[in-house]
Amino acid sequence: MDGTRLARLLAGIVLVLSLLPVFAQRRAGAAQSPPNIIIILTDDMGYGDVGAYGGRFVPTPNIDRLAASGLKLTQYYSGAPICSPSRASILTGMQPGKWNFTTFLDSKKHNKDAEQIDYLNTEAPSIARFFKHSGYATGHFGKWHMGGGRDVTDAPGFVQYGFDEHASTYESPEPDPAITATNWIWSEKDSIKRWDRSRYFVDRTLDFMKRHREQPCFVNLWPDDVHTPWVPEPETGYAGKSPVKPQEEAAFKGGLKEYDVQIGRLLDGLHELGLAENTIIIFTSDNGALPTFGGKRSGGLRGSKLSLYEGGIRMPFIICWPGRIPANRTDDRSELHATDLLPTLSKLAGVKIPESYHGDGVDRSGMLLGKPSLRKKEMFWEYGRNDVAYNYPKNNDRSPRLAVRSGEWKLLMDADGTRLELYNIVKDSAETTNLEATEEKLTKELSAKLVAWWKSLPKLGDN
Incomplete structure (x- = not known):
């Protein structure tokens, strides 16, 4: 090799070596970029509603696409077999009974009869508050049902639980006028119709994340699909029948089909915004299905919503984080509880939990990252402190x-x-x-x- 070629080679080596710290710094910076987090909490979705879990009602290609991109658990448990306490367990990372949540919140008389509070105490810990204090933009789009609605007019606002922005339903302290034209859960007078609510919440989520692209986002996307009533779009109807009664199976199938479409819009929207690669998406449900249509929506599990049998508390659970959480895998043995989400997501995002916090959840980040393990802590549930203010499923489903x-x-x-x-x-x-x-x-x-x-x-x- 002549002197000129040797000099050029040495110069190239020196240049590469000089750039290595820069490349390493960039890689480290990318690795340290906090992930966005979206918790999709479906309302009253049974274990057997999703194609990836054996559902046969209608195809759910977009939810299944999420499962193919991430990890599917078959041993995930909600905090309660009904909405309000189940949601409180996710927000606080604690057993809902510790904050006097026992069933769904309703009127003050109902709440008193049920031996529970009217709204979540603002002294309760909040996963949104923890993430906000760590620099996250926080949003809640969808159902709340932890205070507000009916004659409960003094429930604290979303900001007191750590949310920067919100759009919520009637059962909240600050219902969105677009979906609450009247003093009830839904109305034909709503500017956003019942069949378009999930679309509306997805749009609000994507808009929020677009406006906070330079800041990590924590979002509760908590639609009120697929909770009854199922109200299909009048112009189309479903299964060749119009109008469809809002409690029958044909209406449910139409609602589930549209809900899956909106999950696809969310996934596509994140890709278009360039946010998909660094966003953790969780897809699950607050409690079991009701009605179950002869148990079909419970996917072979006993029970339903309002029951402590598996059909009431074992939920579909999918988590996706490209490049970090293994894709297209199913974990059939590792248990996960709703209270685990707070410590687990905090660990994955590098969010510091206050030393004063003492939750009931367990950090299961290692399991979600691909190392299956058993949960070394018991899980507890309650439902039904009396026979006055509680609904129970009938016959063999009553636990x-x-x-x-x-x-x-x-x-x-x-x-x-x-x-x-x-x-x-x-x-x-x-x-x-x-x-x-x-x-x-x-x-x-x-x-x-x-x-x-x-x-x-x-x-x-x-x-």
Whole structure:
């Protein structure tokens, strides 16, 4: 090699070496860029509603596309079998009973009869508040149902829970006029019609993220689909029938089909904004389906909304984060609870949790990043403190009022120690074989833990 070529080669090597710190710095900067987070909390979606979970009602190609891009869990549990306490568990990362949430919020009389509060105490921790304090822009678009509506006119506003922007339904402290023309959940007078609500919430989400592209965003996208009533667009109808009654299966199929379309619009919108690669998307449901159309919407699980059987609390759960969370995988064994989302998402996003915070959730970030593991902490539930203000599913779907999941075992019982039911939930997810009589030692151990947990919860009126 002549001297000129050698000099050029050495100069090139020197140039590359000089640029390595710059490249490394850029890579580190990209790795340290906090991810956007969108929690899609579907309303009353059963385990069997989604194609990726075996659903056969209508194709759900866009939800299935999300599953193909991420991780699908089959052992995810909501915090309650009904909306208000379930939502509180996600927001606070705590058992909802600790904040006197026991069923859906309604009128003050109903709430008192149900032995619960009228709205979430602003002293409660909030995942949105934690993310906001770490520099995130925070938005809530969709159903709230943790205070406000009916005769509860003194519920705190969204800003007190850490949200910068919001657009919500009637069951909130600050209902959006576009979807609450009258003092009720929906109305023909609404400028945004019932069948266009999910589109509206998706549009608000994308607009919010577009306006905050230089800032990480935390968004609750909590539509009120696929909760009844299912109101199809009058011009089209569904299944060749018009009008369609808002409680029948044909109307549900139309609502689910349109909801899936809007999930696709969200995914496409994020790609168009250049935000898809660094956005964590979670797709799940607040509680089980009702009606279930003969159990079909529960996907082979026993029970429904209002029940502590699996059909009421085991929900579809999909999480996607391109390049970080393994794509097109299913984890059939790792348990995840709604209270785990706060510590888990905080860890993934590098958000600091205050030292004063003592939640009930567990950091499951390692599991979501591709390392399956069992949850080393029991999960507890309650539903139904009396027979005055609680709805219960009928017949075989009505569960005892308390439940605990410990490893592969699940025990249900009433607070007075009766109606004991023990299931190996891994081998018997349909809860068909009660092993309480043959597993006496385990039943005694778990029932003692369940009673102790129940007694530890504050009761309305406690000082």
